Amino acid sequence: MIKTIDVCLSPDLMHLYTVSDKTVVVVDILRATSCMTTAFAHGINTIKPFAKLDDCLAMKSHGYFTACERDGKKVEGVDLGNSPFEYMDENLKGQNIAFTTTNGTQAIAKADGAKEIIIGSFLNLSTVANYLRGSENNVLVVCAGWKGKVNLEDTLFAGALVELLKDNIEPDCDTPLMAQHLYNQAKHDMVGFLQNSSHVKRLARLNIHKDIAFCLTPDQYNVLPILQNGLLKPFQR
């Protein structure tokens, strides 16, 4: 039986895909899933993702750290924003975070009903690929995009996965092929390839070049965040 990989380029296209038999990889390179990967690599205990800001803020009174971003900016009064460097903090070790972002946690919510939901980023690219290679499930990569619109950086990550898995998992439709072609064009200079992209321009205005370069660096960590009963935890065999 040949396993397949498909790519949903926007959460607003999720109605076209059946997920009940699939491992869904949610990706929001700039920056939600890069932050989550970084957090687990630095010893966070759990992350509870929320689509709604109010639900996330309410977790403060339950002893959670709050991480809330809207439109690229940290929400006022919360503990953490959406820069991966904030999650390299020793004080967060063993703690729990309630997390909401403009796109990433919305995409997680839309993947509800999947056989399995894992978190992907360039930072844990090979770890994600190895996990998928060893799993028997078909794969759907869900790109978080920007408010429903398709973006380049999440598509490139999808393409990187398709490329890494090409000997094991077959593209199911046109979007994996498109993503793979784009990744192969971009892979030797992803920062350069992305410099005209809309979200990079948006973030550049927020002065976070360092975040962008870091989020595009493959294989910094070998953690695999996996969703179980509404909580993200690092996968352990």
Add this chain to the structure above:
Amino acid sequence: MIKTIDVCLSPDLMHLYTVSDKTVVVVDILRATSCMTTAFAHGINTIKPFAKLDDCLAMKSHGYFTACERDGKKVEGVDLGNSPFEYMDENLKGQNIAFTTTNGTQAIAKADGAKEIIIGSFLNLSTVANYLRGSENNVLVVCAGWKGKVNLEDTLFAGALVELLKDNIEPDCDTPLMAQHLYNQAKHDMVGFLQNSSHVKRLARLNIHKDIAFCLTPDQYNVLPILQNGLLKPFQR
């Protein structure tokens, strides 16, 4: 004032775009908009596009030729299918066609409310580009895709337009850049580039290799179908 071009990769993402101030280019390379272009190049008078099959079939009694395709196949009992070669018929000159297809005419319906709707295909690529260059409107290319899913051939056409217009019209978001990158990779051998795409595989099973090669050939015709009061007509200055 800089004009912009954006690309909607699927009709199911149309809710994300404002069209009231834009020229919308609807594209369904395989094969609806290629057929429409071919039909006008061979002297068809008007084409009335329909989203619903029954509405289209009802036009038979109003003296229209009927052209109906579902799932890549000609609907039984209608006059015309979805191969451009059927529209090169002398007997169709001056006639009117009621047209419905799985994807192309659905995309036209979703573009309702646009300032202007025109029909694009590789067959009239430069004519479309010249028209857009001379217009003052911003541009949205709407890719018909396949039942909501993004496809490669319509994306390549969008990329070809972005590339042709790069000195005059600025990409508005990431999708024009993605399409342009893909087109520049594919342009020297589009048939080869598309051979693994899902729709080409689907159509190959229907044995229409000749249609595919023709629909990917740029600049066969210089007609520009434009929608006015629900009717497609050739644009005349």
